[in-house]
Amino acid sequence: MSNPDGELPTEAKAIIAEEEALLGRVLASLEAARQRGDSRHQETQGLVAQLQVLRDEAATAPVADLPHLLHQMNQARALLERQGTTLLPDANAPYFAHLRVEGPAGIRDYLLGRTSFADASADVRIIDWRFAPVARVFYRYGEGDSYEEWFGERLSEGTVEVRRLVVIDRGRLTRIQSGTLVLARTPEGSWRQLGSGPSSQLAGGSGTAVRPGQLGVGEGASRREGSLDVTAMLDAEQFEAVSVAADQPLLVLGSAGSGKTTVALHRLAKIAFDDRARYPESRMKVIVPEEGLARLSRRLLAPLGLDKVSVETLDSWAAMAARISFGAKAIKLWEDTPPLVAKLKRHPALRLSFAARLGVLKSSVTTLPQLRKRLAEVFTDRRFLEGVVSRSNGDLPLTAVDETVRHTMLQIATPLSRELEGVDPERLETLDGKSLESDTPDALAGTLDLEDLPLLLFLRFQGGNLGAVGRLVHVVLDETEDFSLFELFVVGKLLGEARSCTLAGDEMQQTSTSFAGWPAVLAELGIRDAATCRLQVSYRCPRPVTELARKVLGTQATTAAPQTGREGAPVGFHHFPDEAQAHLFIGEALRDLLEREPHASVAVIASSPDQARAFHRVVADMSWARLVLEGDFSFEPGVDVTDVDNVKGLEFDYVVIPDATARAYPAHDEARRRLHIAITRTSHQLWIVSAEVRSPLLAGS
Numbered sequence: 001m002s003n004p005d006g007e008l009p010t011e012a013k014a015i016i017a018e019e020e021a022l023l024g025r026v027l028a029s030l031e032a033a034r035q036r037g038d039s040r041h042q043e044t045q046g047l048v049a050q051l052q053v054l055r056d057e058a059a060t061a062p063v064a065d066l067p068h069l070l071h072q073m074n075q076a077r078a079l080l081e082r083q084g085t086t087l088l089p090d091a092n093a094p095y096f097a098h099l100r101v102e103g104p105a106g107i108r109d110y111l112l113g114r115t116s117f118a119d120a121s122a123d124v125r126i127i128d129w130r131f132a133p134v135a136r137v138f139y140r141y142g143e144g145d146s147y148e149e150w151f152g153e154r155l156s157e158g159t160v161e162v163r164r165l166v167v168i169d170r171g172r173l174t175r176i177q178s179g180t181l182v183l184a185r186t187p188e189g190s191w192r193q194l195g196s197g198p199s200s201q202l203a204g205g206s207g208t209a210v211r212p213g214q215l216g217v218g219e220g221a222s223r224r225e226g227s228l229d230v231t232a233m234l235d236a237e238q239f240e241a242v243s244v245a246a247d248q249p250l251l252v253l254g255s256a257g258s259g260k261t262t263v264a265l266h267r268l269a270k271i272a273f274d275d276r277a278r279y280p281e282s283r284m285k286v287i288v289p290e291e292g293l294a295r296l297s298r299r300l301l302a303p304l305g306l307d308k309v310s311v312e313t314l315d316s317w318a319a320m321a322a323r324i325s326f327g328a329k330a331i332k333l334w335e336d337t338p339p340l341v342a343k344l345k346r347h348p349a350l351r352l353s354f355a356a357r358l359g360v361l362k363s364s365v366t367t368l369p370q371l372r373k374r375l376a377e378v379f380t381d382r383r384f385l386e387g388v389v390s391r392s393n394g395d396l397p398l399t400a401v402d403e404t405v406r407h408t409m410l411q412i413a414t415p416l417s418r419e420l421e422g423v424d425p426e427r428l429e430t431l432d433g434k435s436l437e438s439d440t441p442d443a444l445a446g447t448l449d450l451e452d453l454p455l456l457l458f459l460r461f462q463g464g465n466l467g468a469v470g471r472l473v474h475v476v477l478d479e480t481e482d483f484s485l486f487e488l489f490v491v492g493k494l495l496g497e498a499r500s501c502t503l504a505g506d507e508m509q510q511t512s513t514s515f516a517g518w519p520a521v522l523a524e525l526g527i528r529d530a531a532t533c534r535l536q537v538s539y540r541c542p543r544p545v546t547e548l549a550r551k552v553l554g555t556q557a558t559t560a561a562p563q564t565g566r567e568g569a570p571v572g573f574h575h576f577p578d579e580a581q582a583h584l585f586i587g588e589a590l591r592d593l594l595e596r597e598p599h600a601s602v603a604v605i606a607s608s609p610d611q612a613r614a615f616h617r618v619v620a621d622m623s624w625a626r627l628v629l630e631g632d633f634s635f636e637p638g639v640d641v642t643d644v645d646n647v648k649g650l651e652f653d654y655v656v657i658p659d660a661t662a663r664a665y666p667a668h669d670e671a672r673r674r675l676h677i678a679i680t681r682t683s684h685q686l687w688i689v690s691a692e693v694r695s696p697l698l699a700g701s
């Protein structure tokens with residue numbers, strides 16, 4: 001539904017006029033501030049003006065209100081002291097929400113933004129969403145609600161008169177959302193009213209008018225700079241979680257797309273802002289399992305003002321921590337550990353076996369060569385490994401013992417190059433110029449597996465400490481269900497006694513069977529009293545997608561179904577006799593889609609890198625097609641051809657699963673979770689394509 005400007009209801013026209021006038025006032029006020037001097041000076045002026053307003057209020061306020069006003073003045077003063085690096089609000093997008101309250105001081109308009117600014121003479125108040133007490137009113141109450149909030153020592157009561165989300169793009173108002181009323185400016189400059197209802201509450205909204213067999217619902221037809229800022233959209237439950245005291249460990253649980261990453265990163269922003277001295281950015285860290293999510297997290301942190309916080313993948317973090325801890329310039333790593341060996345080395349059963357052997361493992365041995373030797377003894381000790389397998393309750397097969405011993409023997413063998421020391425180097429090259437070791441088991445000699453690093457750090461800690469690895473004041477672990485207990489142990493030691501951390505996770509998205517459960521995760525980190533929040537609303541996926549995702553999970557769905565208010569296009573199922581036909585069909589559909597919707601973000605999520613490569617050949621010559629197998633997503637419009645292991649935590653307008661076959665996704669718990677992850681990356685429309693034998697997980701769909 002859309003109305004041209006002239007046909008807008010009177011109420012809508014009044015809202016647009018009011019918001020335009022407000023923005024005009026803000027921009028004029030900012031321009032005046034800018035002209036009065038450099039922005040730093042003006043920020044000072046803004047805060048000084050704010051202080052002046054508070055002081056004026058204090059002069060006439062009842063005695064009972066004074067503590068509250070003094071509290072606010074103190075905070076403004078603290079801001080003044082630390083505002084050496086803060087600037088005026090960005091005139092391109094100075095705020096993202098408008099709140100009008102009728103309270104003890106009469107009617108007041110507040111604008112929520114990322115940098116505070118006040119101009120009393122122009123009646124302009126931009127407040128920082130992280131800091132201003134009144135921001136709580138915005139996040140906790142709806143339009144027309146009466147509110148009661150403690151600001152410092154004072155109970156403030158009033159009514160929320162206006163609560164609107166706005167998008168300002170390059171200094172121009174482009175979107176207003178007031179309850180279910182959504183108004184958007186067209187590229188031609190007129191205003192139209194978009195469909196009402198919960199579907200329009202997400203970025204871009206979603207259409208349901210899809211022709212059968214056609215991919216695309218119009219989301220990528222034009223550029224989307226004008227989408228609502230998620231900071232403005234945090235729901236009351238999410239804001240509550242963001243506001244949990246910094247020294248309280250917080251576990252954020254929820255189904256795919258419920259906003260766990262959003263909450264964890266906003267909490268980080270709030271903690272950094274509230275107490276910069278205690279929580280400097282340089283000593284906070286975000287650790288995630290995959291490169292793609294690391295890149296996305298960096299992109300999300302930048303607008304929150306946290307570009308200095310380091311975001312690392314588990315592997316790069318462990319490699320760096322090990323190098324620092326052991327004072328080693330480089331550690332020769334083998335990144336292609338056989339899957340079964342990797343599974344054993346990350347399994348909770350190994351942690352239990354280590355615990356049982358700690359008496360033997362505990363010693364003053366702390367150097368890398370010594371600990372490496374100790375680890376090699378463990379991984380060639382069949383009796384010990386059989387114990388691990390039996391502790392895994394059938395999760396690890398007995399063949400894991402042989403594989404681990406064989407792999408370890410090759411790693412501890414003397415590298416061929418050392419054995420052949422003194423021999424003419426030219427004679428040690430093969431005909432194609434490679435070294436004698438490459439591509440042979442000898443290449444393994446002298447290497448460690450990536451999975452060994454947390455184990456070595458664990459062992460090193462038993463001997464005393466972790467050496468020079470820097471302490472952390474707060475850490476965000478995202479997709480925590482994929483961290484091994486050894487990794488968690490090391491993180492716990494780096495956090496020290498304070499244990500200030502945010503753990504985001506969803507047990508239904510574990511990609512291996514090594515998840516030991518949330519109590520074990522907390523215990524390993526040394527946390528006894530975590531606050532827990534379980535996010536209830538699925539924001540990313542429309543209803544047809546969440547419903548299919550639940551069905552695919554089957555008995556693996558361990559929690560209640562999330563609420564999902566958003567309708568959307570039905571899931572498209574397409575089956576072909578053979579793979580070549582399926583690929584051709586998808587290729588054509590993508591070409592057609594990208595012609596109609598050049599700004600769409602699409603993922604073709606295959607079950608494995610080989611399958612991704614196979615499909616990519618079909619579209620390789622298209623400028624919009626990218627093969628992404630190492631998490632190197634660009635987040636640009638176009639098609640990313642990738643595999644399930646790359647996409648955790650990410651989202652795309654359109655998702656195509658090209659190989660929903662019985663081979664790729666058999667009736668197996670791990671396959672259920674993997675298919676569920678691929679499915680839930682969808683923001684707007686999902687296609688499931690299969691050839692030959694269809695996956696049994698889709699039976700009845």
Ligand SMILES: Nc1ncnc2c1ncn2[C@@H]1O[C@H](COP(=O)(O)OP(=O)(O)OP(=O)(O)O)[C@@H](O)[C@H]1O
Nearest residue numbers: 230233234235256257258259260261262539540649
């Ligand atoms: N309150 C909200 N209103 C509207 N959109 C929201 C809200 N909270 C989060 N979102 C959006 O929902 C999407 C999913 O959020 P996010 O990635 O944080 O979820 P997640 O739980 O971490 O997902 P996953 O389990 O897949 O990692 C994002 O596009 C985010 O901007």
